[in-house]
Amino acid sequence: MEAVSRKRDRLFLLFSAMFIALLLTGCPKKVSPLAKTPKSPAIINDRSLEGGEGRFDAPPDGGGTATVDEEEIPSTTVDASAGNPEEPVMSPKLHGQGGKTANLTDIFFDYGQSSVRSTDIPLLEKNVKWLLANPHGKIEVEGHADKRGTNEYNLVLAEKRARAVHEYFVQLGIDSSKILVVSFGEERPFCTVEDEACFQENRRAHFNVE
Amino acid sequence: MRRRLRPIISLFAAVGLLLIVSRLYAADIFLETSKRRSEKITIGIIPFASTASDGGSRSNATDMALIAESILKADLDRSRRFNVVDYVNNEARGIDLTNAPDKKMIAWAKKSGVLAIAWAKLYPSSDKWVMEAYAYEAGNGNPVIRIKMTTTDVRALAHRFSDKLVYYFTGGAGVAQTKIVYRVDQADGRGVYLMDYDGKNQSRLIADASVIFPPRWSFDATQIGYTEYRHGLSNIYLFQLATGMKKKLFSSKGLSFAPAWSADGEGLVFSSTKEGNADLYAIRPDGSGLKRLTSHPAADLSPTWSPTGREIAFTSDRGGSPQIYVMNADGGNARRLTYSGDYNTAAAWSSQGNEIAYTCRNHKGFSKLCIDQVQGDGRVEVTVEGNWDDESPSWSPNGREIVFTSNRFGKNQIFVIRPDRTGLIRLTADSENNVSPAWSPQ
Numbered sequence: 001m002e003a004v005s006r007k008r009d010r011l012f013l014l015f016s017a018m019f020i021a022l023l024l025t026g027c028p029k030k031v032s033p034l035a036k037t038p039k040s041p042a043i044i045n046d047r048s049l050e051g052g053e054g055r056f057d058a059p060p061d062g063g064g065t066a067t068v069d070e071e072e073i074p075s076t077t078v079d080a081s082a083g084n085p086e087e088p089v090m091s092p093k094l095h096g097q098g099g100k101t102a103n104l105t106d107i108f109f110d111y112g113q114s115s116v117r118s119t120d121i122p123l124l125e126k127n128v129k130w131l132l133a134n135p136h137g138k139i140e141v142e143g144h145a146d147k148r149g150t151n152e153y154n155l156v157l158a159e160k161r162a163r164a165v166h167e168y169f170v171q172l173g174i175d176s177s178k179i180l181v182v183s184f185g186e187e188r189p190f191c192t193v194e195d196e197a198c199f200q201e202n203r204r205a206h207f208n209v210e
Numbered sequence: 211m212r213r214r215l216r217p218i219i220s221l222f223a224a225v226g227l228l229l230i231v232s233r234l235y236a237a238d239i240f241l242e243t244s245k246r247r248s249e250k251i252t253i254g255i256i257p258f259a260s261t262a263s264d265g266g267s268r269s270n271a272t273d274m275a276l277i278a279e280s281i282l283k284a285d286l287d288r289s290r291r292f293n294v295v296d297y298v299n300n301e302a303r304g305i306d307l308t309n310a311p312d313k314k315m316i317a318w319a320k321k322s323g324v325l326a327i328a329w330a331k332l333y334p335s336s337d338k339w340v341m342e343a344y345a346y347e348a349g350n351g352n353p354v355i356r357i358k359m360t361t362t363d364v365r366a367l368a369h370r371f372s373d374k375l376v377y378y379f380t381g382g383a384g385v386a387q388t389k390i391v392y393r394v395d396q397a398d399g400r401g402v403y404l405m406d407y408d409g410k411n412q413s414r415l416i417a418d419a420s421v422i423f424p425p426r427w428s429f430d431a432t433q434i435g436y437t438e439y440r441h442g443l444s445n446i447y448l449f450q451l452a453t454g455m456k457k458k459l460f461s462s463k464g465l466s467f468a469p470a471w472s473a474d475g476e477g478l479v480f481s482s483t484k485e486g487n488a489d490l491y492a493i494r495p496d497g498s499g500l501k502r503l504t505s506h507p508a509a510d511l512s513p514t515w516s517p518t519g520r521e522i523a524f525t526s527d528r529g530g531s532p533q534i535y536v537m538n539a540d541g542g543n544a545r546r547l548t549y550s551g552d553y554n555t556a557a558a559w560s561s562q563g564n565e566i567a568y569t570c571r572n573h574k575g576f577s578k579l580c581i582d583q584v585q586g587d588g589r590v591e592v593t594v595e596g597n598w599d600d601e602s603p604s605w606s607p608n609g610r611e612i613v614f615t616s617n618r619f620g621k622n623q624i625f626v627i628r629p630d631r632t633g634l635i636r637l638t639a640d641s642e643n644n645v646s647p648a649w650s651p652q
Binding site: 009013152155157159163181182183187 | 215222441442465467512
C-alpha cells in the first residue's frame, strides 16, 4: 500500500514539474507595429482643412515638421556646376591604335592581380630606358581594370596596378616625384567587346608623359 | 503528510493545465493578428476632381488630376500594403462621383468591400498646384485625413498623399517621396543625377566628369557626399541639395571616396588609399576628427553603417579575396561575414534590421545581388541567372526594396527589385551608363 502511494506521489510531482516547465517556456511575444513618425520633408505647404481633425493636422502654434503657413517651394532640379575639369578626361582609345604613348608600352595584368608579370619586366625596363634617355615632365601612370566586378573594388585594384608599376619605375631609377599614380578602375575601357581578349586588354597600366 | 500534499499538487497541476491551454489560445490570437497585419487593406480611390483656378486662365487641371490619381494608385500598389479598387470603370448607380465623398458614397463604397476610401481635388493657385486630399474609414465614414497641400510638382503631391495613407493605415513610413541619386558615366553629361523613387524627374545635380565614385546620402537626406578625382588627387565634397553649393570635407592623394553616414549624423566613414593601401577612416561632418579605423595591408573599402551605429560592414580582401566583413564602429573586432564564393563586395546594410545586401557572383562569374543576415546563416540570392551583371545594391528606407544597376539590356540601367525577387521595376532607360545608385534615407 505504502509503495503504490509513493509511486503516485512521484507521478504527481513529475507532472506538476512538467506543467510548470511548460508554463515558463510558453510565452508568445507581443509584437507591436513599428509606428514610426515619418520624417516628412518640410518642403510642402501642408495645411489641415478647416473643421477636420486628421492624423496629420499640424499641431497648433509651431512644432512638427508639417507646419501651417510654410511657404517654401521645393526645388527638385538644382543646377550646380561644380566647375569644369581643368583638363579633359582621357577618352578611351580606339581599338587597334595600340597602347603606346611617347614610345611607352602598356603593361597588362592577370585577372584580379595587381603584381607586374615577370614576363613584362623587360617591357618596363624598356620604358624606363626611354624615359631616362629623353627629357620629359610628369609621367602619369594610369591603372585600369576590366569590367567584371564592382566599380569601387576595381578602382582600388586599378590603383594597385598603377602603384606596382610606379614601384618598378622608382627602383629602376625614375624620380618618384615625377610620377603620378592615377586610377580609372573599369571606367575608361580600351575596348568594350565581351570576350576574354578584350578583358585582358583592359587590365592595363597606361602611360602619359608631358 | 503525503496525503495532504496530493490535493495541493493536483490543484497546482490543474491550474497549470489551464494556463497552458489559455497560452495556446493566446498564441492562436497572436498568429491571427499578425496574419491580418500582413494582409492588404482594400482601399477605394474615388476619381479625383479638378477645377480651374478662380480668376485664372484655363489650365490643364483635368490632366493633372488624372496624373495625380494614377500616381497615387501606382504608389499604393507598389507599397504592397493595399488592394487598390478603382471606381473609374465601375457603374455607380445614382452615385455622383464628381464631388467630395458624402455619406451615401461612402456607404456604397463600403458595400463594394473596401475598408478605406481616398479622394482628392486638384487645382492651380498662381504657379503652384493645390491638392485637397481626403481619406475615410469606410466602416464608420469618418474622415481620417483632411489635408491641403501646395507645391509646384503635382507628382510630389500624389506621392505625399500616398505616404500619408501608408502611415495612417499601416503605421509604417511610406517611401513614395524618397529619391535616388546615381552616377551617369557617358561622354556627354557625366556627373551625379537625382530622380524620384519611380524614375521620374531625372535631373543633373553635379556636372563633373571627374566623379567616378558612388555618391552617398547624408543621414537627413540634405547632402550628397561625392568625390572629385583629378591627377591622382581626391576631394570629397558635400553637395547641399537646398542651395546647390558644395562644401569640401576632405582632400588627399590617391583615392578617397564614398563616405557613409551614421544614422545619427555624427560620423562619416570613407575609404582612402592615401597611406598606400585602401583603409577605412572616420571623420566628423565638419571635416574634423580624422581617425583611421583599419590598418590592415589589404584593401578595406565600401563601408556601410548598421542602423544602430554601433557597427560597420565593409569589403576587405585581407583573406585573399574580396569579402564582406563586420567590425565595431571604432574599428575593433573585425570578423568575416561572407563565406560563399570568392567575390562579395559593395555591402549595403538595411536601416530596418540586420540584413546586408551586397554584390556576389554566380557560378559563371557574373555579378549578382545577395542578402546575408548579420546574425546566423542564411544567404539569399536575389538575382542568380543571366549573363549580365547586377551590382551596387542600396536599400529603400523601409527595407522593402533594393535599387541596383544592371546591364541586362545593354547599357547599365537602374532597377528596383524586392528581396523576394518580385517587383522588378526599371527606372532609367536611355543610352547612358547609369550606375552607383543610392536611395535617400528618408
